[in-house]
Amino acid sequence: MKAVARAHPLWLAYILHRISGIGLALFLPVHFWVLSLALNNAAQLDAFLTLSDLPIVKLAETGLVFLLAVHMFGGLRLMALEWLPWNAAQKTWAAAATAGAFFISIIFLMQAI
Amino acid sequence: MTPFHLYMAQRLSALVMAPFVLVHLGVMIYAIQGGLTAAEILGRTQGSVFWFLFYGMFVVAVSIHAGLGLRVVLSEWAGLRGTALNALSGVIGFGLFALGARAVWAVTAGGV
Amino acid sequence: MSEREIISVTVQRGGPDTPQRLQVFEVPAFESQTVLDVVSWIQQNADPTLTYRFACRVGMCGSCAMMVNGVPRWTCRTHVNKVLNGGKIEIAPLRNLPVIKDLAADMDPFFDKWVAAEGRHHPTRSRDDDIAAINPEQPERVVASSGIECINCSICYSACDTVAGDPDYLGPAALQRAWTLYNDAKDADKDTILDAVSGKGGCHSCHSMGSCTAYCPNGLDPLSAIAGLKRATTQRFFKGRAK
Ligand code: SF4
Ligand code: SF4
Numbered sequence A: 001m002k003a004v005a006r007a008h009p010l011w012l013a014y015i016l017h018r019i020s021g022i023g024l025a026l027f028l029p030v031h032f033w034v035l036s037l038a039l040n041n042a043a044q045l046d047a048f049l050t051l052s053d054l055p056i057v058k059l060a061e062t063g064l065v066f067l068l069a070v071h072m073f074g075g076l077r078l079m080a081l082e083w084l085p086w087n088a089a090q091k092t093w094a095a096a097a098t099a100g101a102f103f104i105s106i107i108f109l110m111q112a113i
Numbered sequence B: 001m002t003p004f005h006l007y008m009a010q011r012l013s014a015l016v017m018a019p020f021v022l023v024h025l026g027v028m029i030y031a032i033q034g035g036l037t038a039a040e041i042l043g044r045t046q047g048s049v050f051w052f053l054f055y056g057m058f059v060v061a062v063s064i065h066a067g068l069g070l071r072v073v074l075s076e077w078a079g080l081r082g083t084a085l086n087a088l089s090g091v092i093g094f095g096l097f098a099l100g101a102r103a104v105w106a107v108t109a110g111g112v
Numbered sequence C: 001m002s003e004r005e006i007i008s009v010t011v012q013r014g015g016p017d018t019p020q021r022l023q024v025f026e027v028p029a030f031e032s033q034t035v036l037d038v039v040s041w042i043q044q045n046a047d048p049t050l051t052y053r054f055a056c057r058v059g060m061c062g063s064c065a066m067m068v069n070g071v072p073r074w075t076c077r078t079h080v081n082k083v084l085n086g087g088k089i090e091i092a093p094l095r096n097l098p099v100i101k102d103l104a105a106d107m108d109p110f111f112d113k114w115v116a117a118e119g120r121h122h123p124t125r126s127r128d129d130d131i132a133a134i135n136p137e138q139p140e141r142v143v144a145s146s147g148i149e150c151i152n153c154s155i156c157y158s159a160c161d162t163v164a165g166d167p168d169y170l171g172p173a174a175l176q177r178a179w180t181l182y183n184d185a186k187d188a189d190k191d192t193i194l195d196a197v198s199g200k201g202g203c204h205s206c207h208s209m210g211s212c213t214a215y216c217p218n219g220l221d222p223l224s225a226i227a228g229l230k231r232a233t234t235q236r237f238f239k240g241r242a243k
């Protein structure tokens, strides 16, 4: 595989950003459709939501949260890289700091409720 | 629309969404504690101007962002060019907007 | 090395007129052998019809770049023992360019885009004026200087997946050249440069994957140069055009 021959960290970040973006875009229509069930078919929406108790669905949800978080931080990283005249080390630190803050707040949130 | 304008639209829609995504993630993690029910979701959102504006703007931004993002992927990975590319990404963007708008309407105004 | 070891070298042959195929050669290993030495050995000792290109053999001219095990490299300065993969090497012509024959890629698109990105000098003075004094420490000059050691080898162009997916994309080297001129106090037409890199296939197509910077043999950083162009065009959008 020649593409893998050229893999390096920034390239992996690019692929991750693209794949997560495609994944989210494919998920969105389903997400919207399920929510609009509330309009005329609340029972069906509830039937759907009970599915969210299944472990497999939980896993999928976790996957989606991961995709969303990865895509957002990847995107913010990209905009910082393009628009802020910082040097590479400053950018790495900024990215690490935001990611760290994010995970700490998630853990905090999960503890608090 | 020059490629530069598409680029700006892509970045600006992303910037608009960053705070929305954070709130959305937060609400999601909060909401799934103890299972999801339609009543719980609707109880939070129905009749709320705040959530209507929040999700409304979110849907507008995400339709632009996903439409433009898939446009690039379709061009680079599927080789689409010109009219076919513009038409298909337009359909994706407007389609997402229509579906999203319906969903926002359903959860914020539907029952009122 | 007591007994001469043998390297198994897979070479991509053919071009537009002949079907492409892979041919394996057994090449004796030598000390301090470069990939270009290997290719030359094949041409001189095994198959004189093998076509490839080189000139300086010291990393100055930028003509010897090829894909080595799927990675674009300057072959005259790539030691075999650095790339040897279980006694084997795969050599192919540069990616993202048409093949002329065997290992010689057609560099025309690469140079055409260099011109399309406005990679040419727009003078501030005529021959009758004095030469402008330039302070090498001035920040813009430092930025410009960091990109001028480009040898036009097209390695970055071959490494870039955006070039692979978008035939219109100007590519890292041409855009870096534009950024260099944009920061050059002796260049009179910054707006033309920004216009040239804002069109179809311009700097905004770059996905910042940094393969250009990762593989540039001269340690240049087209990724950051292109980010500079994005920043400059964005600033111009918000502030309006200069004068
Ligand atoms: S950073 Fe831009 S120019 Fe460099 S390899 Fe990536 S897409 Fe190509
Ligand atoms: S930027 Fe580097 S890799 Fe690209 S053409 Fe110039 S020297 Fe070669």
Ligand code: FES
Binding pocket: C054, C055, C056, C057, C058, C059, C060, C061, C062, C063, C064, C065, C074, C075, C076, C077
């Ligand atoms: S032969 Fe001149 S750079 Fe390799």
